[in-house]
Amino acid sequence: MAKKTYFCLILILVIAAFIRFYRLPEYLQFLGDEGRDVLIVKQMIVDHKFTLLGPTASVGGFYIGPIYYYFMLPFLWLFRLDPIGPAVMASLFGLGTIVLVYYFCKHFVNAKVGLLAAFLITISPRMIDMSRFSWNPNPMPFFALLTIFLLYFSVAGKKILFTFLAGVSVGIMLQLHYIDLVFLPIAGLSLMLLFPIRQWFFQFVSLGLGILLGNSLFLIFEFRHNFPNIKSVWEFLTRKSTPVAPRSLNFIALFDDVARQLFDNYLSFAGKISENIYHLSLLGFGIWIAKSVTDKTNRPKMILLLVWLIVGVLGLGSYRGTLHSHYFGYLYPLPAIMMAVTLSLLLNKKWLWPVFIVALIFISYLQIQKWYLWTPPNNLVEQTKNVDKIVLQMVEDQPYNFALITPGNSDHAYRYFLELQGSKPIVIENPQIDPERNTVTNQLIVICEGPCAPLGNPLWEVAGFGRAEVAQTRQAPVGITVYKLVHYKGG
Numbered sequence: 001m002a003k004k005t006y007f008c009l010i011l012i013l014v015i016a017a018f019i020r021f022y023r024l025p026e027y028l029q030f031l032g033d034e035g036r037d038v039l040i041v042k043q044m045i046v047d048h049k050f051t052l053l054g055p056t057a058s059v060g061g062f063y064i065g066p067i068y069y070y071f072m073l074p075f076l077w078l079f080r081l082d083p084i085g086p087a088v089m090a091s092l093f094g095l096g097t098i099v100l101v102y103y104f105c106k107h108f109v110n111a112k113v114g115l116l117a118a119f120l121i122t123i124s125p126r127m128i129d130m131s132r133f134s135w136n137p138n139p140m141p142f143f144a145l146l147t148i149f150l151l152y153f154s155v156a157g158k159k160i161l162f163t164f165l166a167g168v169s170v171g172i173m174l175q176l177h178y179i180d181l182v183f184l185p186i187a188g189l190s191l192m193l194l195f196p197i198r199q200w201f202f203q204f205v206s207l208g209l210g211i212l213l214g215n216s217l218f219l220i221f222e223f224r225h226n227f228p229n230i231k232s233v234w235e236f237l238t239r240k241s242t243p244v245a246p247r248s249l250n251f252i253a254l255f256d257d258v259a260r261q262l263f264d265n266y267l268s269f270a271g272k273i274s275e276n277i278y279h280l281s282l283l284g285f286g287i288w289i290a291k292s293v294t295d296k297t298n299r300p301k302m303i304l305l306l307v308w309l310i311v312g313v314l315g316l317g318s319y320r321g322t323l324h325s326h327y328f329g330y331l332y333p334l335p336a337i338m339m340a341v342t343l344s345l346l347l348n349k350k351w352l353w354p355v356f357i358v359a360l361i362f363i364s365y366l367q368i369q370k371w372y373l374w375t376p377p378n379n380l381v382e383q384t385k386n387v388d389k390i391v392l393q394m395v396e397d398q399p400y401n402f403a404l405i406t407p408g409n410s411d412h413a414y415r416y417f418l419e420l421q422g423s424k425p426i427v428i429e430n431p432q433i434d435p436e437r438n439t440v441t442n443q444l445i446v447i448c449e450g451p452c453a454p455l456g457n458p459l460w461e462v463a464g465f466g467r468a469e470v471a472q473t474r475q476a477p478v479g480i481t482v483y484k485l486v487h488y489k490g491g
Contacts (some may be wrong), residue, residue: 005111009102009118016098016122019371020091020131021082024378030384031412037134040233041072041164045081052221053229055136057178059243059321062232063285064217067174068136081420085379086134094131098122099482101333103422106148108301109288109341116340117333118362125268126325127332129151132372135289137177140329143169147183148304155194155300160206163191167207171214175346178233179327181432182315187309193303238319239410243320254317262313265325266335271442275447277363281335284342380413387476388417391445394472399441401428406449414447428464440465444485454483 006020043049052064072086079085105114121127130138147169154162170187173180181313189202212219233266237244263278264270290307291297312331316323346356367487391402391414402418402425403413418425429439444465447466454462455470462468465485472484 009114012118012122013095016095019128020094021051022331023377024087025381026379027372028087030083030380030382033411034134035412035416038076039412041076042081044073045077052176062229064178067175067216090134090138093139094144097187100145104145105337113340113344116343117336120336120339123364123367125367126266137329139328140176141152141332143173144330146331148231148308151190152300152304153448160202163203163206163449165208167210168214168269171211174215175218180330182312183330184379186311190304190307195298245316245320247320254357255313258317259312261323262328263335265328281338281342283319284345285338287345288341369390383477384413385417388414390474390476390482391423392423394445399426401426401441401444401465403446403459405446405457405459409449428461446483446485450479454485
């Protein structure tokens, strides 16, 4: 039986690897955020300029920790500064999540549920997408699973080391996205419910020390600079206009609303079908909880899963801003686990097996329809390189300034390949820093992603160059125009 189980697991991993690595360079998302990250990691590799800060949070303007850059570093180095390297890392995290969810479910329920959950994550369009490009929130499902698993080993094995390691995992999560602050009450409440009061002190000390170690690089920066980001986070959470407050005091309705959104995002489609899958999964999960509640050995498992689900969902419900799909990252393994548990109940009765097969095929069909494979590749990396070739031709090995006019991107991806070619643009500084205007060159390259008028544009990189005229215009693929501006000569 074990051989068949592991054969199935290997087969699932082979399928998962194919889906996640297939034509990866052609479909790779490489825009502003991805370009920003590889620029920083390139500096670490080439210039040995190591950082203690990660990217800025999308809300609040503060920084998160740098751990994701250090995850990226060996892969960008191994792939000789090709941005495909960090994407390979993301794919490996995706495969690791599949392995981890199998062993997680094997310990918490049984191997059949483990295989089902692994398969469901393998075919999930959301989990596939998160495994095919490099972005700091993408490893969140892996570390969320790891944290809960380690907390389980702590109570099951009665070894405080696992609590410490769970703390390290939480510390890492805090550096992936600030939404992972929700895992602090998840971990804390779990310890309070799993251990007797007399053990709380040592458990919390162990967890806290782990969090400090996992978040140590960021905390070193904070200590050196009088805790600017921690103060900013605290101010963000406590100010009157903060978006962090319960959306509703009806916690049952709040849970139902956010949990339904979780399934919508996980399944990558909304509507009645998604709602029905959510309600059936919740029902099946509840039945399994009810059946297991009398077994003392199962109580820690149920406590951990329920705390993860309830506190995690209500934690998201305490944010009044837009719940973007990646905000659900630390919860994404749960829909797969809940669906797997529900489907496994059908296997307990032979006469329900046809229902199981139909349900699995139906869910698989809905998921497969949302795969990236049915859309043409974006070729973003090659497109960016081609635009930069035009830029290099236009500047003629002379110093230049650079600007990007776009409705929704940043210039980091373009800057990255320009730097790799040894043609780094000069950044125009404001007059307070550069009163002599030494950072203003004789030419400004403006890339327009879509229709735009570069002359007189209020963008600082354009306005800071001064009054200008168009010296040259080149068309690039997919509606991109490259302008060369020079200083206005009059006449």
